[in-house]
Amino acid sequence: MNVMSTRMRMSGSIVILGLALGVVPVAFGAEAPAAAGTEKCQSCHADVAKAxxxxxxGKAAYYGVQGAGCVSCHGExxxxxxxGDKADAFNPAKADPEKVNETCLECHSKTKALMFWNGSAHSNNELGCVACHSVHxxxxxxxxxxxxxxxxxxCHKNVRAAMFARSKHPMxxxxxxxxxxxxxxxxxxxxHGSESEKLISAKSVNDKCYECHTEKKAPLLWEHSPVKEDCLTCHAAHGAANDKLLTVRPPRLCQSCHMQGRHQSGTLDVNSVYAIGRSCLNCHPMVHGSNSPSGPVLQR
Ligand code: HEC
Ligand code: HEC
Ligand code: HEC
Ligand code: HEC
Ligand code: HEC
Ligand code: HEC
Ligand code: HEC
Ligand code: HEC
Ligand code: HEC
Ligand code: HEC
Structure with missing residues (x-):
């Protein structure tokens, strides 16, 4: 046991020397040394330690980058x-999520992806890191x-159902x-949280949509004001029973805002030119805005 730990200490200093010289420390001989901080555990947990x-x-521990050995998550x-009694061990899968999160965040509070963890919906609902991750x-x-x-x-079964809707994002x-x-x-x-609502990884919902639907961002001669305000006024994010992820089908979609004018209001006859085919879009296809000098009513 003594010999063993001396060897470990020695290989530890070779690692440090190797790093200092900018050499990747691989050639120790036939047997790769166990990661630093695993010594205490590997005699009984050889398989876990190896994996x-x-x-x-494990690699971070091996190279001594942050010393993430067994004890960094399981305590001393x-x-x-x-x-060797199971009851004495600290198993994060069975522990209070908040306590486990604290351990993980000791190293990961600086991870960019976790910048907005505190106060996020998942954090507030006491999800542990281990609700989604498994370290081993x-x-x-x-x-x-x-x-x-x-x-x-x-957990989010309703979103799963949306994947099978008539129109949906390809997920x-x-x-x-x-x-x-x-x-x-x-x-x-x-x-892990974001700077905007619903854990959206952008400054706003529209900014997220523009990442892929860039053409919708371009400034236009005639804009349709709800488009720049919020795509979700007319579209569902995950899936919808209507074409093109529309929350409601035209003409009703359009009539939810446009009821003043002559041809927009009232109960449209099913055979009316305002209702058949593409309904309002028969004559106003440029629903996201128009760049035509003669497109003020989004007709071209
Ligand atoms: C003397 C042998 C021995 C040593 C040394 C040892 N363990 Fe264990 N450990 C066991 C045994 C036996 C079990 C029960 C295994 C089982 O039920 O499958 C166990 C179980 C565990 C569990 C699961 C507990 C649970 O409730 O599910 C964890 C976590 C654990 N050990 C971590 C460690 C860590 C970390 C170290 C080093 C600091 C370590 N062990 C060192 C023998 C040992
Ligand atoms: C980065 C944190 C972390 C490190 C480092 C870590 N563990 Fe774990 N360990 C966990 C978590 C979290 C669990 C709960 C189950 C899971 O997530 O896979 C766990 C579970 C276990 C278990 C229970 C059996 C199982 O697989 O579910 C054993 C035994 C164990 N760890 C041993 C070790 C040993 C030995 C080391 C070092 C070689 C080690 N752990 C390093 C986080 C860690
Ligand atoms: C002692 C510091 C330390 C602790 C404690 C720690 N980690 Fe890590 N974690 C790291 C390092 C270092 C990396 C590697 C970073 C890299 O390669 O960019 C990492 C990487 C990860 C990754 C990314 C893995 C991949 O394949 O990209 C996840 C996920 C992760 N850790 C989750 C956890 C969880 C969950 C816990 C708590 C159970 C935890 N960590 C505890 C230091 C730590
Ligand atoms: C609700 C599920 C969920 C929870 C809870 C969660 N994660 Fe993650 N985590 C993920 C997913 C999904 C990814 C992969 C993201 C991707 O592919 O961009 C990830 C990626 C990571 C990464 C890698 C980041 C990168 O940029 O490569 C780290 C580190 C990490 N998680 C740590 C943690 C820690 C620490 C906690 C607890 C404080 C935690 N996670 C809680 C789902 C979760
Ligand atoms: C262990 C259960 C669980 C898992 C797994 C989980 N969530 Fe959640 N999620 C919740 C709970 C609880 C809430 C808060 C209550 C609610 O809105 O239903 C939530 C809320 C959300 C919200 C709404 C946030 C808000 O501000 O209202 C989004 C978006 C979300 N989760 C996305 C995800 C994603 C993406 C994943 C997979 C990487 C995931 N969740 C995995 C439990 C979970
Ligand atoms: C990561 C890229 C990405 C992001 C972000 C994104 N989309 Fe999409 N979107 C796609 C892809 C890919 C398709 C499928 C295109 C195809 O099948 O030709 C699509 C299709 C659509 C469709 C047409 C669906 C149909 O049935 O034809 C609409 C509407 C749409 N997205 C709206 C949005 C809205 C609103 C947002 C913001 C909440 C958004 N998208 C964010 C990639 C993205
Ligand atoms: C006023 C309601 C409304 C708003 C707001 C709106 N859309 Fe649409 N969108 C529609 C309608 C109606 C269609 C179907 C057009 C068709 O069938 O020709 C559509 C179709 C689409 C399509 C598929 C066809 C195409 O034009 O590429 C995408 C992608 C899309 N919208 C993205 C967005 C994005 C991104 C936003 C936010 C910047 C947005 N929409 C805001 C009503 C709207
Ligand atoms: C195209 C972008 C996009 C993708 C991909 C996406 N979401 Fe969302 N998600 C959103 C937007 C935008 C909202 C906000 C909707 C709102 O406020 O009405 C949202 C809301 C949510 C919510 C909270 C409201 C609800 O419907 O329960 C959950 C949970 C959620 N998403 C989970 C998921 C899961 C799980 C996945 C992967 C299967 C996923 N999302 C994929 C954009 C997306
Ligand atoms: C969320 C409310 C909302 C919805 C839904 C909506 N619009 Fe609009 N629309 C507006 C606003 C606000 C304006 C700008 C009105 C103004 O400047 O007087 C506008 C302008 C227009 C114009 C240009 C006329 C003008 O006076 O500038 C047309 C045409 C139009 N919308 C058609 C549609 C069609 C077709 C739909 C359905 C696909 C639709 N709208 C859905 C709010 C909406
Ligand atoms: C048969 C073609 C046609 C259809 C279908 C149609 N419109 Fe129009 N719309 C026009 C024309 C042409 C104008 C400009 C002349 C005018 O003001 O009458 C216009 C103007 C508008 C305006 C500008 C304000 C106004 O009243 O002048 C709005 C808003 C509008 N339409 C909404 C709608 C909505 C909502 C529907 C669906 C219920 C719809 N339109 C269906 C042809 C149509």
Whole structure:
């Protein structure tokens, strides 16, 4: 045991020397040393320790970047390491989420993605980091499931239903990352919090939409004022029963604001030119605004 820990200490200093010289410390001999901070645990948890070495945390510990050994999340575990009694161990999956979050945030409060964690909807609802992440069994980004959607759907079933609506953003089929599955929840949300509402990872909903629908941002000669105000006035974000993610179908969509004029109001006859086909859009197709000098009523 003594010999062992001397070897560990020595390899520790070689690591530091290696870093100082700018050399990646790999050539220790046949056997790679365990990550720093795993010594106490690996005698009984060899498999966990070995698997841990290939995760981002394990690598950080190995190179001594932030010393993220077992004890950084499990505490010193003196009693447990002595007794080997399960009841003495600190298992974050079974602990008070707030306490676990504190541990994680000791290192991650400076991670850019977590800048707005405090006060966010998930933080306020006492979600632990381990509600979505698994440090040992995790997939990409240490997520509990192979993609973020599967993680989110464990709680947000209503959004899952929207994926199967008549029109929707292409998020449904994760096995097809170039087609139906090319978007994920993280395309629009930061689950750790954001500077705007609903965890939207942009300054506003419209700024988020413009990231991909850039053409809708261009200044126009004749603007349709609700468009610049909020895309969600007419569109659903996830899915809708109407074409083009519309929350309500024209003419009713348009009539919710335009009831003053002659041809806009009243109960439209089903065969009326104002109701059939594309309804109001038969004559006002430029619903997001027009750049034509003669487009003040969005007709061209
Ligand atoms: C003397 C052997 C021994 C040592 C040393 C040891 N453990 Fe354990 N540990 C065990 C045993 C046995 C279990 C129960 C395993 C089981 O039930 O599958 C366990 C379980 C655990 C659990 C799960 C507890 C639970 O409630 O699910 C954690 C977490 C844990 N150990 C962490 C550590 C950490 C961190 C270290 C090093 C600081 C460590 N152990 C060192 C023997 C040991
Ligand atoms: C970055 C934080 C972190 C580090 C570092 C860490 N663990 Fe864990 N550990 C967790 C979390 C969180 C869980 C709860 C289950 C999960 O998320 O996978 C856990 C669970 C466990 C368990 C319970 C069995 C299981 O797999 O669920 C054991 C045993 C364990 N850790 C041992 C270790 C050992 C040994 C090391 C060092 C080689 C280590 N842990 C390093 C966070 C950490
Ligand atoms: C001792 C510091 C430390 C602690 C404590 C810590 N982490 Fe980390 N974590 C790191 C470092 C360092 C990285 C690697 C950063 C990088 O490569 O950019 C990392 C990376 C991650 C990643 C990204 C993994 C990837 O594949 O990109 C996740 C997710 C993560 N940590 C979650 C957690 C969770 C959850 C906890 C608490 C259970 C936790 N961390 C505790 C230091 C820590
Ligand atoms: C509601 C689910 C959820 C919770 C709760 C959560 N995360 Fe995450 N986390 C994610 C998802 C999803 C990603 C991947 C985001 C992506 O792909 O852009 C991620 C990514 C990360 C990353 C990698 C960031 C990067 O830029 O690569 C770190 C680090 C991280 N999480 C740490 C934490 C910590 C620490 C906590 C607790 C304070 C936490 N997470 C809580 C879902 C969650
Ligand atoms: C463990 C359950 C759980 C998981 C997993 C989870 N959430 Fe949540 N989420 C909640 C709770 C609780 C709330 C707050 C109450 C509510 O609005 O339903 C919430 C709220 C939200 C909100 C609304 C925020 C607001 O300000 O009103 C968004 C957006 C969201 N979650 C996105 C996600 C995404 C994206 C994921 C996957 C990366 C995810 N959630 C995973 C439980 C969860
Ligand atoms: C195209 C961008 C976009 C994508 C992709 C997206 N969302 Fe949203 N999400 C939004 C917007 C915008 C809102 C705000 C809606 C509102 O205020 O009416 C929202 C609201 C939410 C809410 C709170 C309101 C509600 O409907 O419960 C949850 C939860 C949520 N999203 C979860 C998810 C999940 C889970 C995914 C992945 C399956 C996802 N979102 C993908 C843009 C998006
Ligand atoms: C990450 C990129 C991305 C973001 C952000 C985004 N979209 Fe999309 N949007 C797409 C893609 C991809 C399609 C599908 C285009 C296709 O199938 O040709 C689409 C399609 C649409 C459609 C047409 C749907 C249909 O049934 O034809 C509407 C409407 C739409 N988005 C509105 C929005 C709104 C509103 C926002 C902001 C809340 C937004 N989008 C944010 C990528 C994005
Ligand atoms: C006043 C209601 C209204 C507002 C506000 C609105 N849209 Fe639309 N949008 C529509 C209608 C109606 C259609 C269907 C047009 C058609 O079928 O020709 C549509 C279609 C779309 C389409 C698919 C067809 C195309 O033009 O590319 C996208 C993408 C889109 N809108 C994005 C947005 C974005 C992004 C915003 C916010 C900047 C926004 N919309 C604001 C009413 C609106
Ligand atoms: C959220 C309210 C709202 C909705 C929904 C809405 N509009 Fe508008 N619309 C406005 C406002 C406000 C103006 C600017 C009126 C003004 O400047 O007097 C406008 C202007 C117009 C104009 C230009 C006429 C003018 O006087 O400048 C036309 C045409 C028009 N809208 C058609 C439509 C059509 C077609 C729809 C349905 C696809 C629709 N609108 C949906 C609020 C709305
Ligand atoms: C058959 C073509 C046609 C259809 C269908 C149509 N409009 Fe118009 N609309 C026009 C013309 C042409 C003008 C400009 C001349 C005028 O003021 O009558 C106009 C003007 C407008 C204006 C500007 C204010 C005003 O009253 O002059 C608004 C707002 C408007 N329409 C909304 C709508 C809405 C809402 C619908 C659907 C219920 C609709 N339109 C359907 C042709 C049409």
């Amino acid at each position: 841990f070495g290939s995760t981002k945390h 575990s003196e009693k447990h390491a002595g007794s 069994g995790g997939k990409d980004k240490l997520l509990k499931a192979a993609d973020d959607k599967a993680v989110c759907f464990t 449904r089929d994760s096995s097809n990352p170039k087609g139906e599955g090319k978007m994920t929840c993280a395309s629009c949300h930061n689950p």
